[in-house]
Amino acid sequence: MTLSQDLSSEVPVLDVRNLCTRFFTEAGVGKAVEDLSLCLRRGEILGLVGESGSGKTVAGFSLMGLIDPPGRVVSGQVLFEGVDLTALNERALRKLRGNRIAMIFQDPMMTLNPVLTIGTQMIETLRAHRRISRAEAWSRARDGLARVGIAAPEERLAAYPHQLSGGMRQRVAIAIALLNEPSLIIADEPTTALDVTIQAQILAEVQRLCRETGTALIWVTHDLAVVSGLADRIAVMYAGRLVEEGRTEAIIEQPLHPYTRGLIASVPSRNLRGERLRQIPGMTPSLMSLPEGCAFAPRCDRASEACRARAPVMETPASGRMVRCFHPLTAPEDRS
Amino acid sequence: MNVHSPAEQTDLLSIDALSKRFERQPGLIARAGALVGHPPDRRAVQALSDITLSVRRGEVMGLVGESGCGKSTLGRIVAGITTPSSGAVRFSRSGRAAPGGAQMIFQDPFASLNPRKRVRDIIGEAPVFHGLTTRREMTAYVARYMELCGIDPELQDRFPHQFSGGQRQRIGIARALAVEPDFLVCDECVASLDVSIQAQVLNLFMELREKLNLTYLFISHDLSVIEHISDRIAVMYLGRIVETGPTEELVRNPRHPYTRALLDEMPVVSAAPRAFQPIRGEIPSPLSPPPGCHFHPRCPRAEAICTTNQPGLASVGPQHRCACHFATTES
Numbered sequence: 001m002t003l004s005q006d007l008s009s010e011v012p013v014l015d016v017r018n019l020c021t022r023f024f025t026e027a028g029v030g031k032a033v034e035d036l037s038l039c040l041r042r043g044e045i046l047g048l049v050g051e052s053g054s055g056k057t058v059a060g061f062s063l064m065g066l067i068d069p070p071g072r073v074v075s076g077q078v079l080f081e082g083v084d085l086t087a088l089n090e091r092a093l094r095k096l097r098g099n100r101i102a103m104i105f106q107d108p109m110m111t112l113n114p115v116l117t118i119g120t121q122m123i124e125t126l127r128a129h130r131r132i133s134r135a136e137a138w139s140r141a142r143d144g145l146a147r148v149g150i151a152a153p154e155e156r157l158a159a160y161p162h163q164l165s166g167g168m169r170q171r172v173a174i175a176i177a178l179l180n181e182p183s184l185i186i187a188d189e190p191t192t193a194l195d196v197t198i199q200a201q202i203l204a205e206v207q208r209l210c211r212e213t214g215t216a217l218i219w220v221t222h223d224l225a226v227v228s229g230l231a232d233r234i235a236v237m238y239a240g241r242l243v244e245e246g247r248t249e250a251i252i253e254q255p256l257h258p259y260t261r262g263l264i265a266s267v268p269s270r271n272l273r274g275e276r277l278r279q280i281p282g283m284t285p286s287l288m289s290l291p292e293g294c295a296f297a298p299r300c301d302r303a304s305e306a307c308r309a310r311a312p313v314m315e316t317p318a319s320g321r322m323v324r325c326f327h328p329l330t331a332p333e334d335r336s
Numbered sequence: 337m338n339v340h341s342p343a344e345q346t347d348l349l350s351i352d353a354l355s356k357r358f359e360r361q362p363g364l365i366a367r368a369g370a371l372v373g374h375p376p377d378r379r380a381v382q383a384l385s386d387i388t389l390s391v392r393r394g395e396v397m398g399l400v401g402e403s404g405c406g407k408s409t410l411g412r413i414v415a416g417i418t419t420p421s422s423g424a425v426r427f428s429r430s431g432r433a434a435p436g437g438a439q440m441i442f443q444d445p446f447a448s449l450n451p452r453k454r455v456r457d458i459i460g461e462a463p464v465f466h467g468l469t470t471r472r473e474m475t476a477y478v479a480r481y482m483e484l485c486g487i488d489p490e491l492q493d494r495f496p497h498q499f500s501g502g503q504r505q506r507i508g509i510a511r512a513l514a515v516e517p518d519f520l521v522c523d524e525c526v527a528s529l530d531v532s533i534q535a536q537v538l539n540l541f542m543e544l545r546e547k548l549n550l551t552y553l554f555i556s557h558d559l560s561v562i563e564h565i566s567d568r569i570a571v572m573y574l575g576r577i578v579e580t581g582p583t584e585e586l587v588r589n590p591r592h593p594y595t596r597a598l599l600d601e602m603p604v605v606s607a608a609p610r611a612f613q614p615i616r617g618e619i620p621s622p623l624s625p626p627p628g629c630h631f632h633p634r635c636p637r638a639e640a641i642c643t644t645n646q647p648g649l650a651s652v653g654p655q656h657r658c659a660c661h662f663a664t665t666e667s
Contacts, residue, residue, distance in 0.1 A: 051531065052501075052530055165618050165619075195402035195403055195619060196558075196601050196602065197402065197597055197598070197619070198619070200612050201612075201614040207612065224605055225560070225604055228603075228607070229604075230609065248608070248609070252607040263532060266535035267604075268563070268565075269560040269602070269604045270605055273583065273584075274542075274564070274565070276542065277535035277564070279535035280535070281536075283500050283503075283533065
């Protein structure tokens with residue numbers, strides 16, 4: 001975390017400005033991502049947190065230019081090391097993906113090719129982006145597996161994905177993502193399908209690798225508890241919009257947005273055992289029919305006429321904090 | 337705290353030396369192979385071995401463990417969906433037996449509701465069958481249970497796909513309650529829900545327990561959920577119970593290295609980056625579990641004895657039992 005402070009003057013790895021992604025379906029227009037702005041520095045870990053339907057996965061895919069019709073990035077910029085990805089053609093994007101930007105998905109069984117060995121897939125990833133010999137690619141692939149804590153990497157290179165356990169497959173996916181030493185990794189719910197003890201192993205590896213290699217990481221997840229222990233900063237999404245963003249300790253200790261507060265308070269470990277859990281009433285709105293004004297207003301105990309009439313914009317009330325709310329929480333007594 | 341120390345300390349459920357083996361039936365090719373001298377794969381999954389557990393009336397027993405530990409199999413045997421290979425499951429009901437007996441609430445509210453039936457029939461069919469209501473009075477009967485579970489009774493004519501995940505789980509709960517059970521097996525029933533919805537459903541479980549004097553076997557991989565809702569906890573690893581005790585005692589004073597690891601690695605909302613210190617190794621395949629204590633290949637305290645001798649559950653405190661050779665010696 002000191003790394004990001006030291007290097008605050010340099011060009012950010014990723015600078016997203018007012019990104020909007022919409023899905024044009026027969027049932028109407030789905031505003032999956034609205035007015036998303038993010039900034040990520042070298043070696044920084046950002047947790048992008050949201051519940052199902054909050055647009056967090058679409059946001060991650062939009063950054064990579066992976067949105068398929070009927071979806072489309074309709075406006076905004078994704079500046080990756082100063083280059084606007086939304087302006088690049090497919091050919092140029094392919095050069096970046098798997099090379100400078102890598103992605104890790106929730107289910108590695110779906111992303112690894114079941115009929116190719118791990119080694120073949122790793123060598124392919126390497127040789128797609130640089131001119132190296134097969135032998136050199138092989139030894140790099142072996143080192144890559146060893147780096148993510150896989151024992152007996154030579155044997156694993158000859159194995160097929162189905163021969164590995166879920167945790168091991170996810171390690172392979174991470175090793176592949178790291179192969180070309182990317183400056184940005186987008187990880188979409190990468191530990192959700194894993195058991196607690198295996199999840200902890202993966203988190204430990206990822207945390208170490210990001211510190212060592214200076215790779216910036218966006219960790220997309222629904223699980224605030226997982227990401228709070230990992231990320232330097234947290235961005236909270238609700239109904240397609242970023243509602244709050246800031247340093248992890250600030251977000252957790254003093255959330256400004258009522259939704260963030262509700263999310264933190266409803267985690268069982270934040271409640272007294274056996275007591276009623278603090279819950280957020282109602283449910284998340286459909287992205288196809290968002291309410292007028294603030295999308296959280298129908299579930300919010302602080303909502304006023306203004307909230308229902310127009311949508312708040314992202315503001316910066318405190319240094320380094322951003323919140324999209326007309327009535328942000330301020331004093332500690334507000335957070336009871 | 338609403339830890340019930342029920343005046344009636346009777347066991348509602350007692351599980352005695354329960355084991356379950358899943359054996360592979362040799363298929364045509366395997367049998368043909370046997371004829372030409374290829375012995376068939378005789379490996380069997382020992383899903384549960386020698387489980388002894390009791391649940392008192394009005395209590396929430398939390399069952400926690402990772403994939404393949406047998407917690408769901410145990411839940412299904414208790415609910416009467418699967419038969420055990422050996423051992424016994426006994427419900428002791430004094431007076432009028434609950435018509436519904438033990439009911440189960442499933443993990444996936446999308447797969448466990450018939451998509452072609454209306455909510456009224458999903459909830460009402462079983463009670464009509466059991467004679468708790470009649471077809472004519474079904475609408476009112478179903479409405480009562482929908483209200484109890486926080487679903488608008490006006491929506492009886494809808495189909496499951498017209499509801500959100502949280503609402504569907506409430507329908508699943510209403511269906512289970514409609515046959516007036518006294519025991520509920522909840523298998524990962526909040527795992528697929530978002531945090532804010534999960535809190536709503538957990539609160540519903542706690543309310544229902546008060547209102548209907550229910551007893552739960554609450555199964556989850558998520559220790560934070562189990563810790564919140566349970567009066568007692570049983571920790572399982574590869575088909576065996578490795579530790580069991582009252583929640584407070586078990587969480588504050590875990591004796592088994594596996595329980596300790598689960599507690600240490602439980603994701604908690606923290607304001608600062610954590611130093612993850614995971615236990616090493618993978619969960620072994622239940623097809624070929626390691627000898628002795630199943631946990632020894634991953635255990636930081638393992639010694640020679642652990643590789644050969646299986647530790648039994650031994651008392652380490654009031655109601656607190658642990659299956660570890662070193663449970664009584666301080667670490």
